[in-house]
Amino acid sequence: xxxxxxxxxxxxxxxxxxxxxxxxxxxxxxxxxxxxxxxxxxxxxxxxxxxxxxxxxxxxxxxxxxxxxxxxxxxxxxxxxxxxxxxxxxxxxxxxxxxxxxxxxxxxxxxxxxxxxxxxxxxxxxxxxxxxxxxxxxxxxxxxxxxxxxxxxxxxxxxxxxxxxxxxxxxxxxxxxxxxxxxxxxxxxxxxxxxxxxxxxxxxxxxxxxxxxxxxxxxxxxxxxxxxxxxxxxxxxxxxxxxxxxxxxxxxxxxxxxxxxxxxxxxxxxxxxxxxxxxxxxxxxxxxxxxxxxxxxxxxxxxxxxxxxxxxxxxxxxxxxxxxxxxxxxxxxxxxxxxxxxxxxxxxxxxxxxxxxxxxxxxxxxxxxxxxxxxxxxxxxxxxxxxxxxxxxxxxxxxxxxxxxxxxxxxxxxxxxxxxxxxxxxxxxxxxxxxxxxxxxxxxxxxxxxxxxxxxxxxxxxxxxxxxxxxxxxxxxxxxxxxxxxxxxxxxxxxx
Numbered sequence: 001x002x003x004x005x006x007x008x009x010x011x012x013x014x015x016x017x018x019x020x021x022x023x024x025x026x027x028x029x030x031x032x033x034x035x036x037x038x039x040x041x042x043x044x045x046x047x048x049x050x051x052x053x054x055x056x057x058x059x060x061x062x063x064x065x066x067x068x069x070x071x072x073x074x075x076x077x078x079x080x081x082x083x084x085x086x087x088x089x090x091x092x093x094x095x096x097x098x099x100x101x102x103x104x105x106x107x108x109x110x111x112x113x114x115x116x117x118x119x120x121x122x123x124x125x126x127x128x129x130x131x132x133x134x135x136x137x138x139x140x141x142x143x144x145x146x147x148x149x150x151x152x153x154x155x156x157x158x159x160x161x162x163x164x165x166x167x168x169x170x171x172x173x174x175x176x177x178x179x180x181x182x183x184x185x186x187x188x189x190x191x192x193x194x195x196x197x198x199x200x201x202x203x204x205x206x207x208x209x210x211x212x213x214x215x216x217x218x219x220x221x222x223x224x225x226x227x228x229x230x231x232x233x234x235x236x237x238x239x240x241x242x243x244x245x246x247x248x249x250x251x252x253x254x255x256x257x258x259x260x261x262x263x264x265x266x267x268x269x270x271x272x273x274x275x276x277x278x279x280x281x282x283x284x285x286x287x288x289x290x291x292x293x294x295x296x297x298x299x300x301x302x303x304x305x306x307x308x309x310x311x312x313x314x315x316x317x318x319x320x321x322x323x324x325x326x327x328x329x330x331x332x333x334x335x336x337x338x339x340x341x342x343x344x345x346x347x348x349x350x351x352x353x354x355x356x357x358x359x360x361x362x363x364x365x366x367x368x369x370x371x372x373x374x375x376x377x378x379x380x381x382x383x384x385x386x387x388x389x390x391x392x393x394x395x396x397x398x399x400x401x402x403x404x405x406x407x408x409x410x411x412x413x414x415x416x417x418x419x420x421x422x423x424x425x426x427x428x429x430x431x432x433x434x435x436x437x438x439x440x441x442x443x444x445x446x447x448x449x450x451x452x453x454x455x456x457x458x459x460x461x462x463x464x465x466x467x468x469x470x471x472x473x474x475x476x477x478x479x480x481x482x483x484x485x486x487x488x489x490x491x492x493x494x495x496x
Contacts, residue, residue, distance in 0.1 A: 024055055029107065030086030036105075036199065037087065048234040053085040058121055067284045067303065070238065072124035080120065093117045099189045099220040100205045111205060112187060114219040118227050125227075128317035135225035136340045137183040137216025143342035144351045146434060150444070151179045153435040167436065176209060182250035184214025184226065215250070239280035242297040244271065251296075254449040254470055256328060258296070261453075261462030267293045268462075287312060287384045299381060306384065313381055322378040324371035325402065327455035330447045331358050331409055332402045334365040335374070356417070358410050394461075401458035401466075405451040408475055412446040415439070415482045424489050439489075442482045450475035 026034070038045050048054050052070065059081040061071045080089055090113045095101040098110035115135075119126040129135050141147050155178045156167035176185050187209040194203050207220075215229045229249075230241040240246050244262055251258035262268045270293035279290040284305045291298070298304065300322060303315035313322070320326075320335050331354040336344060344364040346355045354360050366374075375395065382391040419425045419439050426432035427440065435444055449470055457466025465471060 024057060024084045025082060026086055027083040027088060029088030029092065030083070032105070032107075033087035033091075040198065044234050048086065051235040051237070053236060055084065057082055057084055061121075067305065067309075070283060071121045073121055076121055085121070090117055093120065094221070097221045100187075100207060102192060102203060102205050104202070110220070111207065112210075112219055112221075113228075114221050114223045115225050115227060116219075116221050116223040122227075125315075125317045128321075129225055129227070131339055132225075132318045132320070133336070133339045133341065134215035134229075134319065136342075137214065138180070138186065138218055138224070139216065140339075140341045141179060141183045141216075143340075146351055149433055150435050151175065153433070153441075154178065172208070176212060180209075180214060181212070182214055184217030184224075185209030185212040186218040187212065187220055189220055238283070242280045242285070242295055242302060243275075244268075244295050247296040253453070255452060257453050257456055257465065257470065258460065260469075261456045261460045261465045262296070263462070264465055265460050265462040267295075267460070271295060284309075293385075294381070299378065304381065304384070312384055313377065320374070322374055322381070324366075324375040324378075326353075327402065327459060328452055330354060330356070330413075331360075331406045332455055333360050334367075334371055336364055337366055338364070356413055358406060358413075398458045401454060405454050405475075408479065409447045409451050412443050412479050412482060415479070415486055416443045419486050419489075422490060424486060439482055439485055442478055442485070446475065446478050446482075450478060 034045060058071060058076040061069060062074070062076070083089065088107065091109050091111075092107050093113075094117060095108040095110060097116065098112070098114075100112055101108050101110040103109075115126045115129065133140060141151065152169055153167065155170050155174050157170055159166055159168055172185075187207055190206040190208055192203045193206050194201050209217075213226050213229050213232070215226060216224055217226045218224055219226075228236070230246055231237060232240060232246070244259055248259040250256070253260050263272075274292060278292070282290045284303045285291065285298070286307055287304055289307050300319045301316055302313070304312040306312060316322070323335055325332055326335050330352065333354050336353060338344075341353065341364075342351060344351055344353050344361055346352045346361040347359060348355055350356070352361070353364060379391050379395065382394070386394075416427070416439060419437075420427035420429050423430075425437040425439055427437070428434060434440060450472075453470040454466040454472060454475065457463055457471060467473065
């Protein structure tokens with residue numbers, strides 16, 4: 001057994017030889033990691049070797065022109081500055097604050113690299129992301145009693161019991177495989193477990209809620225969020241984050257059909273026909289030279305300049321910086337002031353930014369002045385390729401569509417309220433659930449699927465998707481079905 005271990009270690013060392021000859025200096029600690037992980041996780045090592053982390057040291061990165069930097073601090077710890085960022089630089093950083101830290105081959109290693117680690121080099125991005133709704137996506141969903149009911153309804157197991165249809169709740173694994181795959185799980189450490197490996201017995205932490213790359217993941221070090229949601233491990237590519245395929249993980253629909261709408265838009269058509277010739281790695285990103293039509297990142301995140309180097313938009317990881325209105329929700333409304341939206345309360349005391357009949361919870365939402373500033377930021381990006389008249393017309397049409405969708409949602413809500421008031425179904429007035437009855441599900445589909453699709457279509461010019469493909473056709477049809485259902489059910493109850 002001892003001879004076998006020696007042979008394996010020797011084999012690992014030989015495999016790691018190309019790394020030792022790399023131009024960029026690798027720390028001794030990372031070389032030790034690579035010695036074995038080239039054998040046990042070769043895919044991870046291969047991805048890392050292709051990454052920018054493996055090609056340049058922080059010291060060299062700081063010498064780049066300010067706009068060309070991917071690093072946003074002015075100084076990094078001396079221990080990290082002279083070597084490329086490898087396994088040890090991330091997985092042994094801040095071991096004292098990671099509950100998932102464990103002894104591993106002479107190192108104190110933690111499994112999960114979090115924003116509190118990334119902040120060492122990417123301070124501005126980490127700070128911005130913490131102010132972003134995505135970073136609080138777990139709490140915004142599971143900390144909101146209304147949305148939590150929706151989650152429980154969506155992933156419940158329907159069963160016939162005593163002739164009646166009943167919903168049996170499913171556990172954490174089902175939640176992690178559904179809504180929390182995008183919103184994020186809570187990752188907790190439940191002790192250590194010994195496992196037999198090719199190098200003998202080793203102990204590893206037992207984690208619940210893992211694996212997960214959700215944007216609002218609650219990490220063992222107390223931080224929230226996951227940079228790897230967009231910059232996936234272990235290449236952490238800026239090019240990947242700039243392509244719409246990355247966003248499609250969570251924004252495909254039918255509740256947030258951003259990618260589908262983009263795919264059928266003129267911008268999506270240009271992307272599909274020309275993207276092979278675009279430069280997704282260049283920083284800053286030059287409009288008209290590096291790319292010729294926007295992707296998700298262009299509008300919501302990227303540092304953009306014109307061909308003369310003039311700033312069009314600074315990089316931001318607070319993705320609502322350029323958004324005045326939140327088009328997702330029961331009603332479209334001004335963006336929330338706070339990323340943790342679970343603290344919002346409307347006039348009915350519900351944790352929603354708008355009342356069920358459409359009145360906004362103003363004190364929790366951004367002001368008209370702030371809305372105008374954010375819209376101007378977005379319009380400036382649009383005007384890089386379109387005339388002012390074109391852009392003004394687009395946003396005027398979007399505003400009209402928002403009014404239209406909100407009015408239609410109000411119509412559907414009035415039908416639902418009548419069902420509750422007449423006792424046809426049990427709802428909030430009867431202290432019932434909000435999404436378990438047929439008419440409540442139709443109401444939820446009205447805003448969650450159909451009206452949201454129309455809003456996304458208007459915002460991103462995917463017009464057919466807002467007309468027939470889950471758009472106006474279904475929105476008007478659904479209201480008629482709600483009305484007919486209420487009439488039939490009400491008549492049936494009267495006959496009893």
